[in-house]
Amino acid sequence: DEWETKALQSFKKTGDEYFEKVTSGDSVIYRYMAPLITGQSCLACHASQGYKLGDIRGGISVNTPYHMDACMKANLKKIVIAYVLIFLIGLFAILYFNSALSRHRTEMEAKNKKIEEVGRAKDKFFSIVAHDLKTPAANIKHLSERLKTDFDELSEEERKSYIDMLFESAKTHNNLLNELLDLSRLRTGSISYTPERLNIRVLADTVLEQTKLQALQKHITQINEVDDCFAKGDNNMVTAVLRNLVVNAIKFTHPEGRVTIRARYDRNNVIVSVTDTGIGIPEETTRIIFDPVHKKSTPGTANESGSGLGLLLCKEFVERNGGKIRLESEVGSGTTFFFTLPADA
Numbered sequence: 479d480e481w482e483t484k485a486l487q488s489f490k491k492t493g494d495e496y497f498e499k500v501t502s503g504d505s506v507i508y509r510y511m512a513p514l515i516t517g518q519s520c521l522a523c524h525a526s527q528g529y530k531l532g533d534i535r536g537g538i539s540v541n542t543p544y545h546m547d548a549c550m551k552a553n554l555k556k557i558v559i560a561y562v563l564i565f566l567i568g569l570f571a572i573l574y575f576n577s578a579l580s581r582h583r584t585e586m587e588a589k590n591k592k593i594e595e596v597g598r599a600k601d602k603f604f605s606i607v608a609h610d611l612k613t614p615a616a617n618i619k620h621l622s623e624r625l626k627t628d629f630d631e632l633s634e635e636e637r638k639s640y641i642d643m644l645f646e647s648a649k650t651h652n653n654l655l656n657e658l659l660d661l662s663r664l665r666t667g668s669i670s671y672t673p674e675r676l677n678i679r680v681l682a683d684t685v686l687e688q689t690k691l692q693a694l695q696k697h698i699t700q701i702n703e704v705d706d707c708f709a710k711g712d713n714n715m716v717t718a719v720l721r722n723l724v725v726n727a728i729k730f731t732h733p734e735g736r737v738t739i740r741a742r743y744d745r746n747n748v749i750v751s752v753t754d755t756g757i758g759i760p761e762e763t764t765r766i767i768f769d770p771v772h773k774k775s776t777p778g779t780a781n782e783s784g785s786g787l788g789l790l791l792c793k794e795f796v797e798r799n800g801g802k803i804r805l806e807s808e809v810g811s812g813t814t815f816f817f818t819l820p821a822d823a
């Protein structure tokens with residue numbers, strides 16, 4: 479037909495396949511013709527007829543309804559959708575990993591900042607401790623030198639005064655070293671933790687007996703209001719906490735005051751409290767009182783000295799026993815320290 483003639487003629491010029499979309503009446507068809515090219519196998523039969531290798535000897539045509547093009551478009555649509563999905567998944571993966579990387583970077587920066595803060599806090603803490611150690615050591619050196627060089631010139635009253643000051647400085651120095659040692663052993667795990675069933679009333683009696691002399695010197699009344707109340711904890715650690723809190727209470731209570739120990743069950747815990755009728759603690763101090771960076775030793779009502787590490791040790795010991803410590807205070811009316819322990823009823 480006319481189209482095939484046109485296709486065959488095109489082979490003479492280009493030698494390429496020929497295709498076209500053709501309208502025939504109300505229908506559209508896709509027409510395609512491929513050239514028939516003489517190959518080596520053709521020459522076995524057709525060489526005598528004048529065929530030569532590479533000659534175009536005709537063509538084969540195919541007619542296809544054009545709706546196949548719609549099928550191709552549908553396939554193309556599927557391919558496009560698939561590539562869009564792949565692109566979106568890839569974009570989501572990139573955004574997700576970028577977000578994760580950003581979070582990781584932020585976390586690392588926060589951790590590095592925290593490490594730097596801890597490092598600065600430790601430096602400040604040790605600077606304070608070094609100063610605290612230096613002061614009584616300097617006093618011991620000065621007082622002992624004075625006693626050594628001027629002993630004969632000093633009156634009996636002056637000698638006694640120097641010896642008393644020397645004893646207090648040595649005691650302060652020794653207490654600070656012991657508290658630092660306890661803190662170091664606790665943080666390095668050198669202090670053994672041996673939980674057992676504790677009778678808080680018995681512990682309170684023991685601690686009040688140990689601190690009886692200090693209370694008598696200031697005419698302070700000590701009261702044990704604990705009934706039989708049982709908790710689980712390390713006996714040495716809990717006793718040390720209770721003793722530190724009672725000593726602190728005596729230290730900051732005026733003569734004729736009171737120090738009271740109480741305990742009660744609260745769900746699965748025992749809440750132990752030590753209440754005094756002392757001078758109280760300012761609100762701005764209560765917020766930082768357990769912070770080692772702001773460690774500060776305040777003289778007691780009878781000018782008693784201290785290291786300022788006692789409350790830090792209490793916090794560490796209480797937390798090692800699975801509890802928490804806090805305080806309530808009102809300036810001029812007294813302070814109550816509370817700490818919790820797991821109940822063992």
